[in-house]
Amino acid sequence: MESKFDFSDNPQDAPKKQGLKFNLSYLLKLFDISKDTDYAATLEAVRQDIPFRGATAWVLICSIFIACIGLNTDSTAVVIGAMLIAPLMGPVLGTGVGLAINDLDMIKSATQNFIVMVLLSALTATVFFLFFPLQQESSELLARTRPDIRDVFIAFFGGAALAIARTKKGTIVSVIFGVAIATALIPPLCTIGYGIAVGNIGYTFGAIYLFFINATFIAFASFVVVKLLRFPMIHYADSKRRRFVVRVVSFFAVLVMIPAGITFIYALGENKFRKQANTYLDTHVSTLPYGDYLVSSATIQYNRKSESQLLINPLGLVQIDSTTMRVMEQELSAYDKLKDTKLIIFSKD
Template structure:
């Protein structure tokens, strides 16, 4: 019997699945799932109560009675907190401030073409600003303590971070307002983050002391916050497709729509310019710090020179005539070829090519050099005098006396020349000793009296005065030195 052995032949059918099609279908399904997940995660339209949101924003616009007194109280609290340099008190003032209502009203009314609400919002906003500045002005004008605290000075020079805080704070606020069941914690957080109240207090402070630079800088910061909060409100209202206000008169409807569009564009243009300028300044400072870290800081002195990085001053002037000021101490000057190389490196950087590099250098006094010589002489002779204890004790006593004498003596002529070179607004420099006691010990305190030129700006003299004090302490190696400002006759 003959048997055949062979392979089983299986005929493929048309129903055999293709692996490529399966992968494609799986991938499309994955994309669909991700899209659905993100849609559910980020979609805010489904849980928005448009009517309640509109009513809540409109209800916060009016400014009279209780609201006006709350604003006055919050201004006083913020002014006291800024004067006392207390962050906690300033935060408390921002929490009770009602300034946010009219700003949201402006953004919403532009978004839905509601001219009546826009008029009410602008009117109440103007009254709030005037009342806030007037209250702060009166407080700082008649309050006996008017120190320029760090909390006050922080509100005079806005940068790109303030722009971003205002914009995203406004977004968070209007989104929280639009949600069914408003999230109160978000509203409180935005009130703190956007900080509308402290800049207005600083405006009043600047007007009270006659410093228009402080007042204008703080008002600029407040304007930035206002514009970007209103802009964020406008964008969210458009995104959520709030219904437009309809007017019976078609001609009036078209006019209102055009006015709203023009106002929206008018707000966006300065907002865009502000953001761009703040961004450019931020990039300038970043590149300047990179330049200093990579080129200046690594420079090695052969003697006793030192780079004072904390004294570095960066001044941005819209891309033209910006300044990088570097301060060095010690008896070794930076060679001219090194300074020329640094300037060439600045020219090669697109963001720093028009920047002026200023080098401030200070030398050591003759007394310190003499002290160094005495120390070296003593160290060289010490071995030869090892068997003469009395002479060693005598020399040590003399060295201690000379050390105190060298430290105590002030090379006033050299100090005054260097100070005049480094601080162009300095009109007069005086020096004296103050002998003081706490009835347990008596101490001698060096006092430097400084007088600034009358035309000098106050914010510059404040900064220069602090830098001068730190420079004198380091230059003379004496932490007891004090600086007293004298008003010019």
């Protein structure tokens, strides 16, 4: 007798299930970073990279001089060459790893050497720009006076690449040097020296802040990688010392991440503002006569604390009447980030 119900698996579904399992297994292997992790060798290599003396100091001085020359001549290639040889990664990585494994001695050593490197770099750059002042501020220099959302992502993913490469058996030198390029720690240090040399406090503190953000997110990325790979924690026999170390490490981690987190939020807000401003220009300004020129020459001025501005200068090519101006101002309210933005259109006069 033939049954109306068939609870057996459909033979046609078997290949699909096998294919799904294969794809899942392949993806897990593809993104698995735990394979070939050398815990002992990694920690030893990180500790050896932290000390800053002798040849390392001179290599840093040379890289700073090269970067300053690149900034002086507005040459991106020369700046990249300086970042290739800059030995700043050791203390930054050491800070992140030390925080991850609860190693107070490593944190102290990394912090001390990091401060020495920053001071030496800033001093070298200051001396260079005192003897070879810029004739005109270059785009490479101005790009290192304030962070934006791209700096945060470049620093984080560059730090992650560095940490992953460092934990593998056999150092992936090209990746580590690529991180030095991506995170751009050297150019902000040169800008700090330039700001000191010319007495521009705004440039100095802006570059310090950018450098701090880059270094923080590199350390944070290495912290995350080490935690994901489950490196063994440092345990102290003395319970009081253990609690003290945990508190110090936790306090240091929070202290470092608070300004970095605030910067990320501010940079994200500015990024949204600029994105909506560009959308507004492409949608409403490009339709005007000589619209392409008006869009390309428009200036977007973001100000978090006061009124932001959108500047459009026709330069006499087209006369924008008062009715069109009012319509353009009303269209700003359609964008939540542009509601309080002041639209300034320069007249022909």
